Amino acid sequence: MNNFEFKNPTKIIFGKDTIEKLTTEIPDNAKVLLLYGSGSIKKNGIYEQVKKALKSVVVIEFGGIPANPEYAVLMEALKIIKEQNITFLLAVGGGSVIDGTKFLSSAALYKGDTPWDILTSNTPTTKGMPFGTVLTLPATGSEMNSGAVITRKDTQEKLAMGGPGLFPIFSILDPQVIQSIPERQLVNGITDAFMHVLEQYMTYPAGAYLQDRFAEGILQTLIEIAPKVIDDPSNYIAASNFMWCCTMALNGLIQKGVPTDWAVHAIGHELTALYGIDHARTLAIIAPSHYKYNFEAKKQKLSQYAERIWNINEGSTDDKANAAIEKTEEFFNKLGINTKLSQYTGDYEGTAQKISGRFTERGWLGLGEHKTLTPSDVEKIVAMAY
Ligand code: NZQ
Ligand code: ZN
Numbered sequence: 576m577n578n579f580e581f582k583n584p585t586k587i588i589f590g591k592d593t594i595e596k597l598t599t600e601i602p603d604n605a606k607v608l609l610l611y612g613s614g615s616i617k618k619n620g621i622y623e624q625v626k627k628a629l630k631s632v633v634v635i636e637f638g639g640i641p642a643n644p645e646y647a648v649l650m651e652a653l654k655i656i657k658e659q660n661i662t663f664l665l666a667v668g669g670g671s672v673i674d675g676t677k678f679l680s681s682a683a684l685y686k687g688d689t690p691w692d693i694l695t696s697n698t699p700t701t702k703g704m705p706f707g708t709v710l711t712l713p714a715t716g717s718e719m720n721s722g723a724v725i726t727r728k729d730t731q732e733k734l735a736m737g738g739p740g741l742f743p744i745f746s747i748l749d750p751q752v753i754q755s756i757p758e759r760q761l762v763n764g765i766t767d768a769f770m771h772v773l774e775q776y777m778t779y780p781a782g783a784y785l786q787d788r789f790a791e792g793i794l795q796t797l798i799e800i801a802p803k804v805i806d807d808p809s810n811y812i813a814a815s816n817f818m819w820c821c822t823m824a825l826n827g828l829i830q831k832g833v834p835t836d837w838a839v840h841a842i843g844h845e846l847t848a849l850y851g852i853d854h855a856r857t858l859a860i861i862a863p864s865h866y867k868y869n870f871e872a873k874k875q876k877l878s879q880y881a882e883r884i885w886n887i888n889e890g891s892t893d894d895k896a897n898a899a900i901e902k903t904e905e906f907f908n909k910l911g912i913n914t915k916l917s918q919y920t921g922d923y924e925g926t927a928q929k930i931s932g933r934f935t936e937r938g939w940l941g942l943g944e945h946k947t948l949t950p951s952d953v954e955k956i957v958a959m960a961y
């Protein structure tokens with residue numbers, strides 16, 4: 576096991592009817608900016624619950640943060656934060672609203688001229704404006720981590736940011752919110768969380784037995800609850816396990832003391848930036864090719880995953896590892912998620928070169944757990960996913 580430090584300061588308030596607890600979590604003298612997305616919260620009753628709980632504080636609202644939070648829209652919210660002397664941000668939404676809020680938390684205290692530099696400079700945010708979240712969509716884990724991904728349409732970019740100053744102060748997780756989530760987003764959430772675990776697990780053995788078992792526990796639980804959640808989103812047992820899996824998959828715990836990959840996400844973000852493909856689906860497109868391309872480096876863990884998750888116990892290490900890649904693709908397909916780029920766009924020729932060119936320009940010359948995947952490797956992985 577590698578050396579590590581672990582600190583996660585986010586307070587989680589989990590369970591039925593917990594949105595009302597907002598009342599005691601927000602400082603009395605706060606001037607709150609309530610941030611939300613394209614309006615689902617106004618149809619499913621979450622907005623009313625939030626407003627009721629915020630009765631005793633000053634609240635200004637900003638709606639319209641789109642899926643894949645857009646820089647230009649967030650800059651409008653930043654103007655309001657400055658003009659209205661906002662002191663506390665409250666995100667009510669999924670990963671997009673929460674990530675947008677993290678960007679604003681950082682941008683509100685940023686001293687430079689152009690807040691976009693926060694994303695291009697790779698400088699961690701050590702202090703942001705305080706914020707809390709009410710999670711409406713289990714998927715990203717953003718409710719308990721300090722990362723965010725922001726999109727810029729005019730340049731077709733999607734870049735990550737983060738830092739120890741960007742953990743939510745609190746996050747309210749009421750699993751009942753999943754009842755109104757469309758199936759497309761439910762399966763995206765399951766897939767995203769599954770891939771978060773694999774990015775931190777599918778590397779090489781590092782003697783971290785407990786982290787492996789944590790990761791495997793999340794994968795097994797996601798496989799178990801997936802059909803139940805899709806079949807009946809009002810099944811509270813399935814919903815609560817789904818929600819907690821998504822949070823635990825990316826709150827920092829399972830990555831401590833182990834090597835991590837994240838190449839699938841780095842490549843996947845480009846597919847969203849270029850084609851607008853849902854985040855989780857980009858991961859399902861790239862992962863099978865990535866694991867096949869890096870087979871030798873990953874086959875020990877692939878084989879362990881085959882045995883422990885898919886009960887594949889026959890054959891050589893190579894046989895089991897190959898079967899595990901197939902099982903993973905089959906799992907995504909059964910959820911209704913296509914795993915080839917050509918199933919999403921007819922305009923895919925040249926994508927591999929374009930993405931590898933962007934990585935070269937940005938100086939992303941060594942991805943993956945060994946930091947050895949070059950832009951030319953990335954080009955081959957993307958081409959395999961056509
Ligand atoms: O816009 P609203 O009205 O909120 O509707 C959303 C949106 O249309 C809807 N939705 C959310 N909760 C709902 C609901 N509809 C009905 N009932 C509810 N209770 O679902 C749609 C998708 O929402 P979005 O927030 O975009 O989805 P998700 O949570 O999957 O977030 C995706 C974003 O997070 C980033 C992705 O790149 C993407 O931009 N990620 C963030 C990460 C992080 N911060 O740690 C890690 C991830 O790997 C990922 O990159
Ligand atoms: Zn993800």
